[in-house]
Amino acid sequence: MSKRHNYGFETRMIHAGAQPEPLTGARQTPIFQNTSYVFHDADHAASLFNLQTFGFIYSRLTNPTVAVLEERLANLESGRGSTCTSTGHAARLLTFFAFMEPGDHFIASTRLYGGSITQFGKSFRKFDWNVTFVDVDEPEAVRRALTPRTKAIFVESLANPGGVISDLEALAAVAREAGIPLIVDNTLASPWLCRPIEWGADLVVHSTTKFLSGNGTAMGGAVIDSGLFDWTAAGERFRALNEPEPAYHGLTFHETFGDLAFTTHAHAVGLRDLGATMAPLHAFLTLLGTETLALRMERHCENAMKVARFLAEHEEVAWVSYAGLPESPYYHLAQKYLPKGAGSVFTFGLKGGYAAGVRLVEEVNLFSHLANIGDSRSLILHPASTTHRQLSPEQRQAAGAGDDVIRLSIGLETVEDLIDDLQAALERAAVAARRAAE
Amino acid sequence: MQSMKHDSYPDAYILGILRSVRTIAMVGASAKWNRPSYFAMKYLQEKGYRVIPVNPGQAGREILGEKVYASLADIPEPFQMVDIFRASEAAGEVVEEAIALREEKEIEVVWMQLGVRDEAAAERAEAAGLKVVMNRCPKIEFGRLNAELAWGGFDTQVITARRRKVRLS
Numbered sequence: 001m002s003k004r005h006n007y008g009f010e011t012r013m014i015h016a017g018a019q020p021e022p023l024t025g026a027r028q029t030p031i032f033q034n035t036s037y038v039f040h041d042a043d044h045a046a047s048l049f050n051l052q053t054f055g056f057i058y059s060r061l062t063n064p065t066v067a068v069l070e071e072r073l074a075n076l077e078s079g080r081g082s083t084c085t086s087t088g089h090a091a092r093l094l095t096f097f098a099f100m101e102p103g104d105h106f107i108a109s110t111r112l113y114g115g116s117i118t119q120f121g122k123s124f125r126k127f128d129w130n131v132t133f134v135d136v137d138e139p140e141a142v143r144r145a146l147t148p149r150t151k152a153i154f155v156e157s158l159a160n161p162g163g164v165i166s167d168l169e170a171l172a173a174v175a176r177e178a179g180i181p182l183i184v185d186n187t188l189a190s191p192w193l194c195r196p197i198e199w200g201a202d203l204v205v206h207s208t209t210k211f212l213s214g215n216g217t218a219m220g221g222a223v224i225d226s227g228l229f230d231w232t233a234a235g236e237r238f239r240a241l242n243e244p245e246p247a248y249h250g251l252t253f254h255e256t257f258g259d260l261a262f263t264t265h266a267h268a269v270g271l272r273d274l275g276a277t278m279a280p281l282h283a284f285l286t287l288l289g290t291e292t293l294a295l296r297m298e299r300h301c302e303n304a305m306k307v308a309r310f311l312a313e314h315e316e317v318a319w320v321s322y323a324g325l326p327e328s329p330y331y332h333l334a335q336k337y338l339p340k341g342a343g344s345v346f347t348f349g350l351k352g353g354y355a356a357g358v359r360l361v362e363e364v365n366l367f368s369h370l371a372n373i374g375d376s377r378s379l380i381l382h383p384a385s386t387t388h389r390q391l392s393p394e395q396r397q398a399a400g401a402g403d404d405v406i407r408l409s410i411g412l413e414t415v416e417d418l419i420d421d422l423q424a425a426l427e428r429a430a431v432a433a434r435r436a437a438e
Numbered sequence: 439m440q441s442m443k444h445d446s447y448p449d450a451y452i453l454g455i456l457r458s459v460r461t462i463a464m465v466g467a468s469a470k471w472n473r474p475s476y477f478a479m480k481y482l483q484e485k486g487y488r489v490i491p492v493n494p495g496q497a498g499r500e501i502l503g504e505k506v507y508a509s510l511a512d513i514p515e516p517f518q519m520v521d522i523f524r525a526s527e528a529a530g531e532v533v534e535e536a537i538a539l540r541e542e543k544e545i546e547v548v549w550m551q552l553g554v555r556d557e558a559a560a561e562r563a564e565a566a567g568l569k570v571v572m573n574r575c576p577k578i579e580f581g582r583l584n585a586e587l588a589w590g591g592f593d594t595q596v597i598t599a600r601r602r603k604v605r606l607s
Contacts, residue, residue, distance in 0.1 A: 007597050015597045017588060022602040044484075052477045053587035062589060070591030081592040085517060244472075251472045258552050260578070263591050 004078065009192065013293050017071030031284045032064040050249065051256075051268055061267050064282040069080075069287050073212070073222050074263075076191040076290070077204050077406050080227025081263030084220060084271065084283060085229075088187060088207025089119055090276030091221030095183060095205055096152070097270055098262060099238050102128035105149040109136040110398040113160040114388035116185065117395060120154075138190040143177075151237060152181050157196050158188040158338060161372065161383055161407040162400025163321035164211070165333040172200025180237075181229045188209070188345050192297040193338045203262070208278075210374025214296055216291035218282035224257060229257030241265060296376070296412060300356040301341025304410040304416065310419045311348050316356070316430045321400065322346040344410040345373045347400060349382075352433030354403045359432045361406070363425035366417060378411035378418055402420040444560060444572050449596065452579050455547050458486060459518040462576070463510055463543075465532050466523030467491030469501050475523040476501070478551075478577040480513060485580060491516060510535050516544040521576060526554050533559035537566045551575055 005012060011112055018029050022150035037056040039045035047053040056062055066084050074082040085091045108120055112135045117415040132145045136155050153175045156164040168184065175182035181202035186194060190211040196204050206212060208220035231241040231254040241261055247269070254261040261432070301324070308322035309313045323334035324342035350356040360380070361369045367380035369389050381387065383401035396402055410418065447505050462482060467489070468475045479489045481500055490513055491501045497508035510520060510532070520536045522529050529550050536548050548563045550572040551557065560570045581587035582594045585602065 004595075006595070012597060015599065016593070019585060019596070019598055021600040022585075022604045027599075047484065050471070052480050054581050054589050056589060062591070064589070067591055069587050071588045071593055074591065074593040075595070079593065081590065083591055211460060247471055256474045256477060257473070258575075260590070260592060267591065296538050 004077075009076070010294050012075050013072070013192075014291050017068040017076035018287070029065060029284060029287055032059075032208050033280055034063070034105060035059050051251065051264065059280070060275055060277050061271055063277075063283070065287075066278050066283040068170075069208075069221070069283040069290075070280075072287065073191075073204075073208075074224055076195075076293075077186070077224040078191075078195050078197045079124075079204065079224035080259050082222050082224040083263055083266035084162070084208070084278040085271070086220045086221065086276045086278055086430040087219050088205065088209060089115065089354040090183075090274070091205045091207070091223045092116065092119060092154075092185075092277055094205055094266055094270045094274060094313055095223045095277060096129060097274060098126070098265055099151055099240055100240070103130075104128075105130045105132065105147050105152060106149050106152040107132050107134050107142055107145050107150060108154040109111045109156060109159065109166065110134065110395075111136075111164045111400055112154075112156055112185070113158040113163050114391055114399060114401065115382065116154075116156075117399065118390045121398075122390075135398075136166055136171060136243055137203050139167065139174050142171065142174050146178050149237075150178065150180060152183050153178075154183045154185070155393045156185040156188065157194045158186075158323070158343050158345075160188050161347045161387075161405070163323045163328060163330065163342070164215070164400060165237055165323050165342075166335060168196055168199035168201060169335060176200070177200070179234050186390040189338055190297055192294045193301070193340050193343060197224070197226040202226050208286045209372070211297065211300070212293065212374075213286040213291070214283075214288055214374065214376060215285075216372060216377065218279075218285040220278050220282045220286050225262040225266075227262070229262070231261060237406075240269070245269070247280040255345065295340065299343075299412050300344035300410060303412070303415040304344035304346065304408075305341070305420055306415045307408065307422065308346060308348075308411050310422070314423075314426060316426045318349040318351045318353055319402065320346070320348040322348075324426070331341050345407065347405045347407050349402070350406065350429070351431075354384075355436050356429045356433035357404055357406050358385070358427060359429040360425055363428045364421055365425070366413060366421040367408070367425075373407075373409040375409065376412045378413055379409040381407045383407050444555075444557070444570070447571065447574070449583060451569075452571065452574070453583055454569065455519070455549075456576065456580055456583070459514075459547060461490065461517040462487055462519045462521050463490050463492055463507075463517045464521045464523060465492040465510070467493050467496075467501055469493075469496050469499065469506075473569070474551075476567055478521075478523075481577045481587070482580070488517075502573075505569060510539055510543070513543065519547040519549055520545060522548070522550045522554055524549075524554065526556055529554050529556040530559040533563050536568065537563060540566060540568060547554060549574070549576060552578070
């Protein structure tokens with residue numbers, strides 16, 4: 001699949017974007033803690049402002065440290081270019097901002113991260129950007145939800161938190177037929193496990209806060225463009241990219257920049273006006289994370305599989321939703337799209353229901369009770385009372401975050417310690433739930 | 439001359455061209471500042487190349503300080519590369535002209551811009567001893583191989599632990 005690359009993934013996760021700094025020879029990427037850049041002369045400044053030459057103006061638009069991470073993510077995702085942002089939320093806003101107009105519509109999966117559902121369903125409506133949530137397990141249902149104003153289809157490759165996998169190839173076919181881009185949130189899989197562009201996705205978004213940085217240190221987001229979507233052929237629905245841009249004296253992005261258009265627009269217009277820029281320090285920390293991405297993901301997946309098997313056989317556990325288990329309805333999709341492992345974030349339900357669930361998150365000792373995923377540490381959460389709290393009970397159920405659900409993000413600790421910790425906490429939670437029932 | 443596979447070019451082949459060429463005849467150069475050819479011409483000038491615009495509609499005028507000629511034959515001095523900013527259908531004719539003028543103008547390279555391809559013309563040019571690049575932009579390739587393209591967040595596909603030489607004055 002990666003025939004376009006001359007080097008293997010592990011080589012590229014360390015080297016892509018990061019040549020030795022030519023002036024000093026510094027081997028590790030320097031943190032350019034700097035806001036603005038000196039022009040050679042007035043003509044050079046004019047060329048930069050006209051987008052006629054490559055170079056830096058102001059760190060709201062581009063920064064040398066952030067650019068290294070952008071190239072690395074574009075490379076690892078098999079994309080043309082990428083744009084880093086302050087958070088994953090900002091990456092989604094920046095992506096839709098490139099082509100949505102008031103009154104426009106897009107289709108999104110019912111099983112998204114709760115923060116995405118709230119952003120799309122509530123805040124985006126203030127811009128009159130209208131979403132229809134659809135069960136994307138049925139590509140036909142997606143087709144039926146298309147309207148003349150539909151601009152995109154948005155799914156997660158591996159959904160948070162449900163252990164659900166989207167059939168990317170089938171959805172890419174629906175998007176291609178409709179002449180609109182397929183946008184895939186690849187946060188939970190990471191490019192080591194799945195590369196949506198190789199399955200037909202046009203744009204990929206990330207919360208880099210998760211597995212890419214990997215240590216719970218730095219907020220960040222990114223949108224990676226495949227460079228393959230034909231914005232011009234898609235016609236007047238994508239005016240921002242294929243009609244003259246007044247703020248750049250009538251330059252037409254897709255005509256002038258070709259497959260560089262989306263990423264150029266995302267910096268020169270998106271970050272210019274939305275201002276949701278990634279900090280250079282955060283780019284540096286995320287670069288450190290990507291250097292070990294494959295190694296960490298392998299261990300994350302290995303540990304997650306062992307914990308999922310343990311839970312599936314535990315008498316206090318009602319069900320486990322992990323796509324790596326053969327009994328999962330998404331097992332066959334996992335084998336196709338994530339053959340190296342089904343990630344390390346999944347959910348399970350306790351027979352003791354809500355009461356046992358709340359007790360469990362308080363009884364564990366090694367698992368950190370917090371609202372994040374993709375850390376080197378193992379994390380535990382009760383989504384119904386935290387990340388998915390803003391959703392209705394129906395939305396929570398649809399998102400795989402019902403009242404009895406516990407979400408785990410399995411870390412890199414000794415897996416026997418994690419299993420022992422869960423075993424002890426499950427026993428104590430069950431006793432407490434029985435006492436509460438009596 | 440060994441004929442190239444035109445789906446992917448080794449970096450060394452493109453770098454060899456960009457390092458040896460000093461003067462470029464740009465066929466289809468536009469006088470409008472927001473056109474792609476104007477962007478490419480301005481960038482290549484900044485990088486030290488002499489770019490001579492060829493555009494019959496602008497002949498006798500100036501673009502970016504350079505006199506515009508109606509055809510390659512009209513250019514009164516040598517140039518090593520012809521950069522074709524025309525539709526694929528029009529590329530063949532320009533290639534024929536370049537082949538005919540190869541010795542007189544010291545032409546070494548025929549370069550067709552992003553989106554421009556003419557396999558038959560490429561074969562004829564190679565048979566005549568010219569190097570050929572198709573469906574690429576010299577600005578993007580120069581930027582890519584000198585790490586400038588990466589500043590905009592793009593994948594250059596360049597993986598190296600070698601320290602790039604910086605020319606100091």
